[in-house]
Amino acid sequence: MNIIACIKVVPEEQDIAVLPNQELSFDKAQWKIGQYDLSALEAGKQLAKETGGSMKVLTIGGDALSKTKIRKDILSRGADELNVVITDQQFNDSLVTAKAIVKAVKTMNEFDLLIFGTGSSDLYSQQVGNQVGAIMDLPVVNEINDINLQEGIIRVERVLEGEVEVLEIPLPAVISVTSEINVPTIPGMRDIMSAGKKKVNELSVDLSGIAGSTEVLNDLAPEQKDRKLQIVKGDTDEMVDALIQFLNK
């Protein structure tokens, strides 16, 4: 089975600084694979292994994607090949991202399955996969929590709020997986060594014609609630009394 996993490289949340005017600064931010996309990589890797197939990874983003370190990190997680589109285009709009991915995918070889994470860890719209599927007019399903391969189809479990749905999806298809579908493996020494030898393609895709339909006004850190930080320790009865007093205030 030929798999393409789409992942987003995002700023490490812990490195995001809040400026005095509540705006965010990314100046010191390291870049990492979105945490939900680790599950997409793992799912793709497992399926590729099971079927004797291959997994390619596609990621679109800015300069951060030029760095060897992040490329190696991606390639050490089961990808056979990495495809990057480097652009200074902003991706604030789920449809713009989806259209860009469709353009990039079309320059790659045929695939049986496109796998997405449940959401990008920066914007977390949980939409790009759905929209890629709709644009390509392929079967598309979100929140898949289990995948079983059968002849020409996958049989999946999809977790909804009040029920679990069992679906048969003909291939080729577009799916997004939950962050609970697997526990992503931590790459071992051998994975990291072999990552350096794998192929990286810088795709040239013309994204200029894609217009967005949202205007971001601002990204502001939420007002920090001033917590009282009153800490009580020691005798249990005293703590219980302190708590009851606190609740009665």
Added chain:
Amino acid sequence: MSYVNTFIIADTEMSIKELASGASNLSTQFSIIIFDEELKDLAASYGAKNVYVYRCDASTMIEDSAKMISEKLQSNNADLVLVNNSVRGKLLAGKLAVYLDTCVVSGISSLEDKTTQRMVYGGAAFRSEKLTSNTAVITSGAGVFEITDPAVSSVSDTHFVDVVPSNKIKKIETQAKQEIVSNLAIAKKVVDMGRGFKEEADVEMCRELATLLGADLGCSRPVAENNGWLPKAVYIGITGMMLKPELVISLATSGQVQHMVGINQAKTIVAINKDENSPIFKSCDLGLVGDVYEILPKLIAKLR
């Protein structure tokens, strides 16, 4: 009124109430699209101009109706499409937005004057944005719009549409999960159970505390996901419920950021943890450094 003709897409009873309450303040008129025929009277009672029931046979996903719905939206010049932020709602919204050539603003925390707010960067910021397309496709979950009472008198037209499946996905079966009756999303007080508890029977202790306080019971992800002690629908955090209650009492949770963003908007946070260095003590109003197995029985006894 910011909008002229809103369409609500609601897959649950709760979302009909919430989104209709929201739309009646936002839009001159609105219509509701539902999939469960039994909810048609409820939908009508909120003063929807039209109620559309999209019906599917048992082997068809309701999301297969997206093409047909998008044609309805276009022919009615919908300027706002408010979709429940459920798994189904999200897939529907994504497809609809493609057919309408626009993006989806998902999981909003507010919508005023055509400006949406939603959380980004794992809780580090709220993004304000304005949609520039003719039709805004927005998903909104529990707790965003305050539920109001249904309109006193209203006349809705109800229409039935049979969905013609457009793709070849086959629904084989649906396994009902345990029925979940939880008002967590709109609860004023929440007891938050963490992984520090040792066994499933301890759920009862937490539940009793919640009952005594008039609170609802929620938990951290591992309590639902790994231990299976509480339904997944009540875990709190970035991939679970986002809450804004008056009070949260967080029991034996460590205060990891993915969990905290779900309770950070609470007015007051009380934490009990036996580890003095636990990060939860950096973001609470009252922190008790102690063992839940010693504190809770005494607390419960005193509250009884």
